[in-house]
Amino acid sequence: MLRGTVINIVLAGLLLIVFFFGCNVGQYRMSIGKVFETLFGGGDESSRLALFEYRLPRLCLAILVGLGMGMSGVVMQDLLHNDLASPGTLGVSAGSGLLVTVYVALLQTNNSSAILLPVLALLGGLGSAGLIFLLGTSRKKRLQPTRLIMTGVAMSSAYGAVGTFMMLLLDDSQLEFLQRWQAGELWGVRWDYIVVFAIWILLFGFMTYRGGRTLNVINVGYDIARGLGVNVGRQFIYLSLCAVALSSASVAFGGNFFFLGLIGPHIARRLVGTDARVLLPASGIVAGIIVLLADMLVQGWTFLANIPTGIVISVLSVPYFLYLLMKA
Amino acid sequence: MREKLRRRERKLYNGTKFVICMSVGCGLLLIFMIGFMYFGAEKISFADLWNGLFHFDEGNFNHVVVRDMRLPRLLADIMVGVSLSVAGAVMQGNTKNPMADSGIMGISSGSIFAVVFMMIFLPDASRLERIGYSCLGAGISTMMIYLVAFIGKKGITPERMVLSGMAISTLFSSITSGIVLKEGLTSEMLKYTAGSSANAIWMDVSVSAPFFLAGFALALMISRSLTVMNLGDDVSKGLGANTAIIKLSSTLVVLVLSAIAVIIIGPVGYVGLMVPHIVRHFVGTDYRLVLPSCAVLGALFVVVVDLIARIMIAPLEFPVGILITMIGVPFFIFVSRRQRGDAFGG
């Protein structure tokens, strides 16, 4: 526990360093001195604009998306006792994505209010999680995490097919918006969005964190948890709701970062161990660092101009995932 | 003794069902094949249909429609139907996962990647090159999926197959959409993923036919071993089956047949999931019965759906892949709900 806390503090420090590094990456060139000067209230108008209107919100959004996905991944993996569970593999984020696609296709618009998108994504995610539970479990038998995941993978491909069909109805600009969004792009770079998002993440992050002890017990085994007096069914639903809420908001503002919710917890677990109370923040922070780095690549390297951040994350994390799979 | 008798009875019963299934399937297939040739955007008389097939006159437009448009498309549809459903059945046996399907498992992601690659770098590629590259793409992605699932202590398990398929297809589709977004090809890409056999020509049919026949024959050859293998690795080893060779050849079957389907019709899923399910419901799990029935019913399914796609909004074409998906998704949900008890070896 103590070790975990220390590592968490170190990780947070690392996040801060990457964050400061991120402040220096972008198409508007500023010296490091100028960035610091601007950060602490000085600087000219242009550098203030670049930093406070474009760079900082982007970086904050990246961290928030990482936090949401990372924590959500931990909850799902602990609840299902399976290292391969995540919002991506369980099809929860694909479900969120589908509902947003349907909304854009039916209303023929790509302007969305700050509240509507996360709510839609949440509904989609909840619906999808419910459907996967309905299809992947049976009353007669015990919960089989593997089956849930396989159902999730298959369901996300079904969502993808339905999404493709909806997209055929769209015109080119909406199509492009949706494609970029589905590939995972940080698009909600506006302070008002970020405030909504941050409150959401803080609220559900806190609620999840409160369930940390329960999560530890459930992770040991359903029966043991029951023996220790935990109302497994109720806690399961409560924690799943939190996880879906966290991932949905991230999907709504940051698009579909498929592997993030899987890689974050994995790396974090290697660092701090399995105690959910230290694992939750650590995983969020690690995922945040990943998104930050990927976004810095896209923003700073014109070679990758116009490529959504999510694609960079996928291409970078698939090899790691495959490595995990080969090792497992 | 009694148990043995009952099993034998059931075997006989399945055999009868198989005969019924095959004869009804073949009959319906024949009827719909004639329907496929007769109906279409242009009206054609039976005399033209007959003459177009047997007394071809190049100057007669109706004959051209019959011989160069409808017939190759019909054959292509049949090949696609057989390939997808046999590949699906073999894959399900091979990986012991009743939900395996070339679309879901991500085999087509490699060929989509190849197609996009060609759109950008080789826009002048000939038809033959196109076929070659999309086969290559499908082949590479299949290899990677199996390789990843194979390396490791546990070897191939259904779960690892699904996950490695998912990872590889995410990798390919990420890169694909990266290129597509960078080059502004979104709508062309979408049209390709919709899937259609409308533009199949004789060359497509004749190029793929030998591979198709070889793949199908190989599938039939290993059908007995597949059945044995499904009883469990220990049992099959006890019976003297060489699991490694069977696994390798069944992978080859899946690869060849899915690649054929992809080059003819594009990335179409769910046929390989639906047809074997229905077939197993009728004839049981003996692959010697399952595979031929899958072939007939798969061909029937694709021919019927493509017939609908052709005449639904004639003289325009409806993308058949979308129609299949629209049938496939609800079916899939229905099946997974019914399967709850016994899927995934649970």
Add this chain to the structure above:
Amino acid sequence: MKKHGVIFLLVLCVAFMSFLGACKTEDKKENYETVPILEDVRPEEEKMNTFTDLNGNEVTYNMNTRRIVALSGAGDLVAFGIRPLAVSGSTTTSGYESFFKGVDLLDYNTPFNAEEILSYKPELILVYQNMEQDNIDKLTKIAPVIPLYRESFDFEVRLGYIGEIFGLEENAETLIEYAEQVKEAQLAKIEGMGIKDKTVSIFYYAQGVSIPPTDSWYFNKIIYDYLGMKRLPIAEEFLENADNPFTPISNESLRNYEGDIVIYADLSAAGLEPEIPEILQTNPGWKTLTAVRENRVGVIDATLYTEKDVLYLQAQYDGIIKAFEKATAK
């Protein structure tokens, strides 16, 4: 074994990344410098002006500024003699190098990277007509933003508007006149070829043969409105249904859509010589067209017609006339 696997995967991943970045197409070299060469005659000193833009918003800006970033209308602006600091959109520079001397192309164009625009320290940002208000607000923080007509086909409106923004009405007059002259010259050519009242069918190929929808492709406007060619009634009918442009025509019925002149629009020429791809040449429906059998299908490079800027007008007409010549050859 394990280590090798990891290294292999890493190499693979790096290869894919560089592959993504390397996707760039090359342009062909050709010159269309018949456009009148105009001077930017604005004085250097700052002159603030308040202008009501096409959305009815009032914008106050320095109308003599040289510090312009244009997300749209690059071809119009350089024809005016104005050299923006940077431009984006589907800007064609090859063949027009002298017009784009000192003009940068923005790297990020989906739709823009605010920091990249800021790094040019612009005093005026010109954007496309339908940009969302959100994005306009974002850019307004950098500099005044004026949307330009992008969808309008009318040069008097398009160019007159730009002339008004910069007080370059005379240049606008010259360019409008030039556009009119080019059109007259082409009409005379059409007259000379004796194809004035012929019907023209334009096809494109994307998983099947179809007719390109009116709005997205400028060649439709040029052929059917400026040059006054006719469409087949059956093609009109096809285009009236909004869902159709995504749907291919059945190969069996394709010949019913064939007019006197058949044009193939190559969507993926991307600067290369446009041509009919093999996949279409072997298409059984395509082969039933009379024009195909007589080898008189005109081919145009559709990517040339995405922008309606006056700079490209001559090239666009030339492409069409060339296709007509091929299509009417005996």
